[in-house]
Amino acid sequence: MSDSLYYKKHVFxxxxxxxxxxxxxxxxxxxxxxxxxxxxxxxxxxxxxxxVRINKAGCLDRCDQGPVLVVYPQGTWYTFVDQSDIDEIIDVDLLGGGIVERLKV
Structure with missing residues (x-):
């Protein structure tokens, strides 16, 4: 994959x-x-x-808005409360290419 991104989406x-x-x-x-x-x-x-790659990260320096995750390459930051929020991020953003506006930080 020399001419493109290694991962379509990378989540931290x-x-x-x-x-x-x-x-x-x-x-x-x-x-x-x-x-x-x-x-x-x-x-x-x-x-x-x-x-898609799902990773753990050390401090992303936004804990006051947390918990948080960030999706690259677009750099969208999300917060979440439960598994249904994570499922929505997966379905809408990671797989669907959209943005979950209600969870953005």
Whole structure:
């Protein structure tokens, strides 16, 4: 894939943990959400080269708006509450090419 992106979409979930009392994504279900997204993308056979990659990230410096994830290459930032929000991001953005406006941050 030398002339194109290796992944059609690359998703980074903030997994930051803080111990100073400030908000952090880890305390707001980021791990479970990332695992759900990874599992669902695999079930849909949308993982791998030319498709979708779901990754964990360290601090993305937006924990006050979190939990957060960012989708590249377009750079769309989302927040989420539960698995249905993750499913909507998968269906509308990752697979459908749209934007989930209600979840954008």
């Amino acid at each position: 979930f903030c997994m930051n943990e803080r111990d100073d009392g400030r908000p952090c994504c880890a305390d707001r279900g980021a791990q479970a959400a990332q695992e759900h997204a990874k599992r669902r993308i695999k079930q849909l056979d949308q993982n791998g080269e030319g498709k």
